[in-house]
Amino acid sequence: MAKRQLTAKSEDMSKWYTQVIQQAKLADYSPVKGCMVFRPNGYGLWENIQKSYQTYLDEMEIKNCYFPIFIPMSFLQREAKHVEGFAPELAVVTHAGGEKLTEELVVRPTSETIMYDMYGKWVQSHRDLPVLLNQWNNVVRWEKRTNFFLRTTEFLWQEAHTAHATKDEAVDLMYEALESYRSVVEDFMAVPVVTGRKSESEKFAGANITTTIEAMMPDGKALQSGTSHHLGQNFSKENAFNISFQDGNNKTQYAWQNSFGLSTRIIGAIIMTHGDDEGLVMPPKIAPTQVMVVAANKDEAVINHATELTKMLKKAGIRASKRVETTTSMGWKMNDCEIEGIPVCLIVGAREMENKEVTVKLRYNGEKSSVKEEGLAESLKDTLDDIQTAMFKKAKKNVENLTTDANSYEDLITAMNGDRGYIKAFWCESEACEKAIKEETKATTRCLPFTDKKGSVKEESGQCIKCGNDATHRWLFAQAY
Amino acid sequence: MAKRQLTAKSEDMSKWYTQVIQQAKLADYSPVKGCMVFRPNGYGLWENIQKSYQTYLDEMEIKNCYFPIFIPMSFLQREAKHVEGFAPELAVVTHAGGEKLTEELVVRPTSETIMYDMYGKWVQSHRDLPVLLNQWNNVVRWEKRTNFFLRTTEFLWQEAHTAHATKDEAVDLMYEALESYRSVVEDFMAVPVVTGRKSESEKFAGANITTTIEAMMPDGKALQSGTSHHLGQNFSKENAFNISFQDGNNKTQYAWQNSFGLSTRIIGAIIMTHGDDEGLVMPPKIAPTQVMVVAANKDEAVINHATELTKMLKKAGIRASKRVETTTSMGWKMNDCEIEGIPVCLIVGAREMENKEVTVKLRYNGEKSSVKEEGLAESLKDTLDDIQTAMFKKAKKNVENLTTDANSYEDLITAMNGDRGYIKAFWCESEACEKAIKEETKATTRCLPFTDKKGSVKEESGQCIKCGNDATHRWLFAQAY
Known part of the structure; x- marks a missing residue:
């Protein structure tokens, strides 16, 4: 079969970007304007990002929860800048169950208001603080111009929302959250970022301070990749959501708050940062498949051996998969691995079996070598670590040059x-x-x-x-x- | 502090149900009618159910993905019975981005139509089959009367949607999925179920066959707990979503389809099946906290020791947590554990430390015993397994009596x-x-x-x-x- 047509990244990154996403089956256009379909390769990436970031949330003792997707329109209006910022992007439910609603419901663009209304009910005493909650959910912001992952009407993210007794405690956590973003994006996704503070005009609608991680794409454009906000008492004050508590001296105080979020947008950064003319290049730590075992031919013994090797690697804790179907050629299989950016391909053929070795091909630099079957899993784990390190180094260098x-x-x-x-x-x-x-x-x-x-x-x-x-x-x- | 007021389950299960859910902080009412807030204790339960069921999806080689939450109204109308079944329950977005939409969008009540539209595009040849996809997402069905977990306007679930080349292959998978539901609900949640086929009038809107797992609650009412449907070619035919393919003889065929779903409703079954007059009783396999280490007093040495034990148990793979705060009494701490249904409480005091042992209290039968610290983690793992088995046996007996x-x-x-x-x-x-x-x-x-x-x-x-x-x-x- 013929090799698929893929525009070279070096020629036209924007064209390459939309093509590679579809050809690697990360995502597809949906029939709903501005919304995309996450196919298993793309959603698997998000699941690994979730798993990675969950460890940071656990470390910060932030607990997962779930709040309604609908927000009464009046809630948004309780914080003036918040509603001003989000009003143009809202999707509004006006009818439900066959009737017109008495109050219009907004499909959440972010959950500050619906969550803080409950915080106001839950928090009475300083003993009820801090409140440290996170949601992994879907949000909707009506966008005029959309692009896979980078800007979609509906996207997936985590949004953490905290309430504290003191400003210092809140601000400290805002920085801790920002550092968690830097770490997960650099250490797991191999995307170098700069941490910093946003200007007044670029702040989140309703925040006192917005901090950000920014990533530089190979086309010289920056991508805001995660933001951590200190909301002060803007949402907690009496005329907003009244998150008040009795302090140690029985005096009424208002809580100090943060919110911070990381979305599926980051997948766009991973694609652009690492991909090349041949397709995607996935960082091993978040690659849905880390090692693909490819049968070099249709020989039953080869297929069986490839299957056994795959099982062995899985057992050793490597995300391994196999391509052994007899309906496609080895060239086609390798081409699929290439476009999907699978970090390591492991080729098994008659010659390899005879020598009790495998041919290992690395996606990020194209290097090929023979590796003994003995100690293969451990050797591959080292290789995956090396690839991760090398990819970050390369990306960092590119950003320095830019x-x-x-x-x-x-x-x-x-x-x-x-x-x-x-x-x-x-x-x-x-x-x-x-x-x-x-x-x-x-x-x-x-x-x-x-x-x-x-x-x-x-x-x-x-x-x-x-x-x-x-x-x-x-x-x-x-x-x- | 006084013990909280909880209606006895044996007196009024319905009252007990809504009280215990709020007192155990599983969930709370939300300001949006019919929607609930999943608090960490309740969401943690769902996360463990997800992890448990994910292993079955993996076994069936069904991949996770994500489709838009919005569905064009016209899509639902392409399958007559489907739209007839769901029309009365739809939430409708009529405005977005400040403008009236040219076509109204429905907030998904289920995703057959939006997914199958894409299946129609992706499937061309028999080589593209089977399509085996699953979503973990939120859906909305406008309900008149709602109840925590059991019936809410928005709920969380998994919905798997498959397309096959032959009817036999589809029907086989429908039964395999039903068996996966029986297994996950009985083996992880300790809720006994009956598997069977629904009558014509109780079938899913658009299905040819609906199979179900039914659970019997202690009040003598049955809870439909998961359904697996064979959709025949109702959605794949030309005038619906045209999921057609060339078979081996280059003849056009229409795909055979299934869908199956398990929702947060099952949490209601867990609560009602196992709870008692004192509160919840969580099955160890899905309990967010399996073992709670409680400090018997405010002594620093005791607190430190409780902290060390918790770390040790976590390291051994037990979901352990600690209650050592000095602001509440031991009685209050134990009462919290009781109402939350934590399977095992581990009490650490001066006497226990001296004897190098801990006091173990089991939630499901109230038994208390002293256990040596040596080999504690292994011994607790056995205890947790025993509890799981005993809870299922007890529940099974109750259903037989009913x-x-x-x-x-x-x-x-x-x-x-x-x-x-x-x-x-x-x-x-x-x-x-x-x-x-x-x-x-x-x-x-x-x-x-x-x-x-x-x-x-x-x-x-x-x-x-x-x-x-x-x-x-x-x-x-x-x-x-």
């Missing part, structure tokens, strides 16, 4: 007309300059980068590249997805 | 005026008799019980208890939840 300093507005324009990427530049932190820069160059403030895990930033002195006024920080600019 | 034969209509009426329960009786299989029996006695046909895993039924000859006409099967009647 990072420049701009000492003048001209520098920024030059960069934006070239490879784009991250541009570090002094900015006076006025909304006017931020807006002008965006309109003239498409570069937006991605974040003020942190220098440690506690939200420290580098204090410097310079002049805003736009207006020349004094500036105290170099911000990270980039065109955003 | 099962009677009715040889006349009077027998059935007598049973329905007494303890209710399962009533086995000859029925002529006419809708008229079924309807009359329901109206007059509240007893409905739950199923025609299977005698094996392949759908065999006992052929007998007798007279319908209602009309006296010839009947060939004894059906299982009961009042349904």
